[in-house]
Amino acid sequence: MNFDGNFKFNAPREKVWKFFMNPDMLAKCLPGCEKLEAKGENSYEAIVKIGISVVKGEYSGKVELKDIVTPSHYRLVGEGGGLSGFVKGEVTMDLEEESDKTIVKWKSVAQIGGLIAGVGQRMLSGVAKILTNQFFKDMEKELTKEESL
Amino acid sequence: MKPFSFEYFKPNNIDEAISLLNGYGEDAVILAGGQSLIPLMNLRLARPKYIIDINKIAELSYIKDTNGGLSIGALTRHREIEKSDIIKSKYPILSKTVSLIGNPQIRNWGTIGGSISHADPAGELPTLLLALNGKVKVVGNQGEREIDGDDLFLGYLTTSMEKTEILREVYIPEISPKMGWEFVELTKRSHDFAIVSVAVLMSIDNAGKCNDVRISLGGVGSMPVRAKGAEEFLLDKAINDDSINEAANIASEEAEPESDIHASAKYRKEMVKVFVNRGLISALDRVRG
Numbered sequence: 001m002n003f004d005g006n007f008k009f010n011a012p013r014e015k016v017w018k019f020f021m022n023p024d025m026l027a028k029c030l031p032g033c034e035k036l037e038a039k040g041e042n043s044y045e046a047i048v049k050i051g052i053s054v055v056k057g058e059y060s061g062k063v064e065l066k067d068i069v070t071p072s073h074y075r076l077v078g079e080g081g082g083l084s085g086f087v088k089g090e091v092t093m094d095l096e097e098e099s100d101k102t103i104v105k106w107k108s109v110a111q112i113g114g115l116i117a118g119v120g121q122r123m124l125s126g127v128a129k130i131l132t133n134q135f136f137k138d139m140e141k142e143l144t145k146e147e148s149l
Numbered sequence: 150m151k152p153f154s155f156e157y158f159k160p161n162n163i164d165e166a167i168s169l170l171n172g173y174g175e176d177a178v179i180l181a182g183g184q185s186l187i188p189l190m191n192l193r194l195a196r197p198k199y200i201i202d203i204n205k206i207a208e209l210s211y212i213k214d215t216n217g218g219l220s221i222g223a224l225t226r227h228r229e230i231e232k233s234d235i236i237k238s239k240y241p242i243l244s245k246t247v248s249l250i251g252n253p254q255i256r257n258w259g260t261i262g263g264s265i266s267h268a269d270p271a272g273e274l275p276t277l278l279l280a281l282n283g284k285v286k287v288v289g290n291q292g293e294r295e296i297d298g299d300d301l302f303l304g305y306l307t308t309s310m311e312k313t314e315i316l317r318e319v320y321i322p323e324i325s326p327k328m329g330w331e332f333v334e335l336t337k338r339s340h341d342f343a344i345v346s347v348a349v350l351m352s353i354d355n356a357g358k359c360n361d362v363r364i365s366l367g368g369v370g371s372m373p374v375r376a377k378g379a380e381e382f383l384l385d386k387a388i389n390d391d392s393i394n395e396a397a398n399i400a401s402e403e404a405e406p407e408s409d410i411h412a413s414a415k416y417r418k419e420m421v422k423v424f425v426n427r428g429l430i431s432a433l434d435r436v437r438g
Contacts, residue, residue, distance in 0.1 A: 052304070052305050052306045053267075053268075053305075053306035053307060054178050054186065054189060054195035054197060054306070055189060055194045055195050055306070056195075056196070057194075062246060083193065083196075084193070084194055090423055095410045115192060115193065115194060116194065119192055119194055120194065121410040122271070122342065122409050122411065123270075123306075123371075123409075124409070124412065125407050125408065126305060126370070126371045126407045127305055127371075127408065129407075130304060130305070130371065
């Protein structure tokens with residue numbers, strides 16, 4: 001499953017970058033994130049509870065930040081699993097400046113297997129897009145909140 | 150194919166069901182006909198801790214033809230709707246649509262309230278509800294409220310109903326006998342989920358111009374949608390092959406389907422064109438008698 005998109009933040013790149021590198025912010029905005037604990041430099045252990053309606057699952061796994069080029073690029077590589085299936089994938093983030101705003105271009109490649117992939121396939125990519133949008137919107141909300149402080 | 154363990158309740162009336170739902174909140178789920186929930190549980194994709202089975206609440210099962218509309222109790226089985234004479238004569242699009250749901254066994258158990266509140270974007274009834282300008286009555290401990298079909302579906306398996314509310318009734322405003330109609334869907338096998346489904350209702354005036362049209366699409370995104378652009382295009386226009394083709398093109402352009410294991414987004418868009426076209430032609434035939 002591959003998909004990509006971009007999201008415009010009303011803030012300068014340095015600031016957006018700081019936000020995207022801050023594990024507390026990521027944990028706050030990642031849909032269903034219950035835990036994001038540092039396990040080493042740029043590597044974390046995560047537990048997320050995601051799903052829709054009655055179809056919910058808890059997944060745990062590892063997330064690593066790689067190829068970091070401050071303040072414009074990084075790759076988030078992760079894999080994890082739960083009772084309903086497993087996921088392995090990566091998201092590449094590129095932050096571009098546009099006057100005093102920032103465009104985050106992201107591209108993700110994911111392999112999903114197990115039960116959820118077989119039975120839930122019909123809705124997987126749609127749900128993944130919804131969750132991704134939710135993540136970026138929440139990040140923007142947090143950014144705006146901090147600016148108004 | 151065995152579910153996780155759960156606690157089971159079978160309330161005698163709606164009040165009991167609502168109080169159970171309030172008590173167990175997020176972890177509870179309503180069991181009606183069970184044609185979506187039970188397979189999800191058996192596959193262990195859904196693992197609710199508490200099941201509130203409403204099958205004993207007989208007052209939730211009825212079909213009432215009232216002045217100006219049709220009221221159907223949430224627990225009414227698809228098969229009862231399919232066989233109802235009053236629905237066959239006054240709401241034939243509903244009879245046909247329900248006959249396309251699953252197979253007879255599924256229709257014997259499945260309920261209108263269950264199908265609509267499950268909000269599967271490929272389900273027949275959610276799609277039809279939009280074209281019928283239907284609404285639902287839901288009840289919770291704050292009392293009863295109505296939700297228009299347009300405001301009900303929020304995304305995959307998600308509605309604007311609160312977790313502690315139960316769908317009590319589906320209401321469908323009267324359909325003028327002058328309206329032509331059609332419900333068509335593309336499925337790989339007859340009882341599969343629709344790859345694309347289209348509901349059409351249309352009427353034309355004496356001059357042959359369209360004076361009311363509603364087109365809804367299922368299976369093409371996270372929830373059923375009205376093809377508003379195509380509807381606007383057809384309104385006040387002479388209905389002929391050209392205008393029908395153009396409306397089908399517009400519907401196809403405005404649809405935003407996803408790709409999945411059954412069909413690519415591009416194919417779905419193409420099929421929206423084909424099925425809106427078919428639906429409109431058939432509705433026009435019915436208008437002309």
